[in-house]
Amino acid sequence: QQQVRQSPQSLTVWEGETAILNCSYENSAFDYFPWYQQFPGEGPALLIAIRSVSDKKEDGGFTIFFNKREKNLSLHIKDSQPGDSATYFCAAASSNTDKVVFGTGTRLQVSP
């Protein structure tokens, strides 16, 4: 059972466009949602994260929009560059556990 789902599975955008990556979850106890970026052959690295008390988080060209009622969130990558081409994972955790659940991932390709 996949508790954190992402869509689309893969996405191609042109350089300069905004890429929108979606994530949904099932467990209402989740209250921390980090997004990780992973390049082929490397370990993931934290990109940006949001807590459920907020509905929006911005950091540079990355923005998370969070909808607690609908149990979904999205990552917007503004002015996408070829260097942003990677796999993006949405993850979820709750305050009373060390368990982290990763989503299915979205492979982003930014074409020049």
Next chain:
Amino acid sequence: AQTIHQWPVAEIKAVGSPLSLGCTIKGKSSPNLYWYWQATGGTLQQLFYSITVGQVESVVQLNLSASRPKDDQFILSTEKLLLSHSGFYLCAWSHRGGQDTQYFGPGTRLLVL
């Protein structure tokens, strides 16, 4: 600055053979430590976590075990490999718990034949 090192970089092993993967964190005392498994093109599955020396919690059973013999060391092992153990093994650390940034190592690629 904290650094995380994993060994070996890659392994090719036979089904039924034993395995030991290691992870060392330098520059951080008492980190929370994690093992993840990633199938090719797949998501990350958390396997184990440890908040202190000698204590390891299992998240999912995959015929693997983990130990934390020292504050800065996390070991993943099995006595008998299965084909399904092939994949990318990632060690990570965080300052506190699951609601903190996870810092991942470079990973170990394992192929079981």
